[in-house]
Amino acid sequence: xxxxxxxxxxxxxxxxxxxxxxxxxxxxxxxxxxxxxxxxxxxxxxxxxxxxxxxxxxxxxxxxxxxxxxxxxxxxxxxx
Numbered sequence: 001x002x003x004x005x006x007x008x009x010x011x012x013x014x015x016x017x018x019x020x021x022x023x024x025x026x027x028x029x030x031x032x033x034x035x036x037x038x039x040x041x042x043x044x045x046x047x048x049x050x051x052x053x054x055x056x057x058x059x060x061x062x063x064x065x066x067x068x069x070x071x072x073x074x075x076x077x078x079x080x
Contacts, residue, residue, distance in 0.1 A: 016069040023043075028060055
């Protein structure tokens, strides 16, 4: 489907985020001269989000208890 936008360039770096509690916040942060928030999502317990780094997204901040899976391994955020 073409929605009138050119596809964003991306690479294969992505993360899988599974909320281990309700209210996990995922914040996408911009790339460039000034780092800013550009996208926010909230996950309920058990929900999963797959996020991919693009030419605009250089970092992802996660608040709350979540399991994060990357090609480099797995980590759990939040307090145990």
